[in-house]
Amino acid sequence: MGTEQSRRKMLKTMITGSAVLGASVAMPGLAMEKETTTAAPKLKGNVNHSACRWCYSGIELDALCAAGKEMGLKGIDLVGPSEWPTLKKYGLYSSMCNGAEINLVDGFNDPAFHPKLIENYSKMIPLVAKAGYKNLICFSGNRRGKDDETGLKNCVEGLKQLMPLAEKHGVVLVMELLNSKVNHKDYQCDHTAWGAELAKRLGSENFKLLYDIYHMQIDEGDVIRNIQTYHPYIAHYHTGGVPGRNEIDETQELYYPAIIKAILATGFKGYIAQEFIPKQEDKLASLRKAITICDQ
Numbered sequence: 001m002g003t004e005q006s007r008r009k010m011l012k013t014m015i016t017g018s019a020v021l022g023a024s025v026a027m028p029g030l031a032m033e034k035e036t037t038t039a040a041p042k043l044k045g046n047v048n049h050s051a052c053r054w055c056y057s058g059i060e061l062d063a064l065c066a067a068g069k070e071m072g073l074k075g076i077d078l079v080g081p082s083e084w085p086t087l088k089k090y091g092l093y094s095s096m097c098n099g100a101e102i103n104l105v106d107g108f109n110d111p112a113f114h115p116k117l118i119e120n121y122s123k124m125i126p127l128v129a130k131a132g133y134k135n136l137i138c139f140s141g142n143r144r145g146k147d148d149e150t151g152l153k154n155c156v157e158g159l160k161q162l163m164p165l166a167e168k169h170g171v172v173l174v175m176e177l178l179n180s181k182v183n184h185k186d187y188q189c190d191h192t193a194w195g196a197e198l199a200k201r202l203g204s205e206n207f208k209l210l211y212d213i214y215h216m217q218i219d220e221g222d223v224i225r226n227i228q229t230y231h232p233y234i235a236h237y238h239t240g241g242v243p244g245r246n247e248i249d250e251t252q253e254l255y256y257p258a259i260i261k262a263i264l265a266t267g268f269k270g271y272i273a274q275e276f277i278p279k280q281e282d283k284l285a286s287l288r289k290a291i292t293i294c295d296q
Helices: 002-014 061-071 081-089 111-130 148-159 163-169 192-202 213-219 223-233 256-265 283-294
Strands: 048-052 075-079 093-097 135-138 172-176 207-212 234-238 271-274
Touching: 048 061, 048 093, 048 283, 061 075, 061 081, 061 283, 075 081, 075 271, 081 093, 093 271, 111 135, 111 148, 111 163, 148 192, 172 234, 192 207, 192 223, 207 213, 207 223, 213 223, 213 234, 223 234, 223 256, 256 283, 271 283
Parallel strands: 048 075, 048 271, 075 093, 093 135, 135 172, 172 207, 207 234, 234 271
Antiparallel strands: none
16 A cells, blocks of 8 residues: 555665664655644643654654644654654654664564564664663564464564563563554564564563554454553554544544543553544644544
8 A cells, every 4th residue: 555655665764773863864845834733732631642753754854843842742753863863852752763673574573584683673772772762663574474373483582582682771672563454464463462472472561562553443443442451562552544544533433532541541651643644735734633632
């Protein structure tokens, strides 16, 4: 799907491996959205609001941070070391760091990728900690014929080599749940139960799951019940309208106020990041509306 391919391209360009902190790299930009889109809503303070950088790739990071700060964002998701200084300038948190992954399909479920992944994450974990951040994304990778048990064993084998370093630095490796039905065909960590089993086998508070509501609605549904059941293994949430991964308003099938209330009822204190592709011309207005919908 085109939007997901854009995300893969965005993630690939952000991979820095052993990159060190540097000047912010502004993305080719559109003009900053109308000032009226950034008027701050009155927020309740129960949710740590964030937004995924890749969904606003046409807006320069400085502009996104300035507008997001006014709207009530506390963080920006999926940025690497080169962009952290820009977030810090606006007092925003890097709520889900990236830059150590190879890509979305070559992950921990295949021992062939373990050497490179261990090298990348061993370099990135200390950088995340030094910058004052906590969550670092990772991926299972595609099955390529591996059954669930083989994938689990391979992931444990690779990730357990990183757990001592993650624990030492207080960094959490967070594996994203992605749907394998529509957007990421053959991806292995496509059901919450599989991800939770991996977390159980690793037995470390420094490995958790990123529960993407859009993806899990497609592959398994029963969103609120699964959140209630598996919340001890979830460190982070992403939003997105179903179908299409667009605005989370009345145009799609999920009712986000109820979902957010269910998340908060578990005692969740982490970040909930907007990860929808705005269809509206005023993208920042769509983001502001989504923040209001999720502010329960």
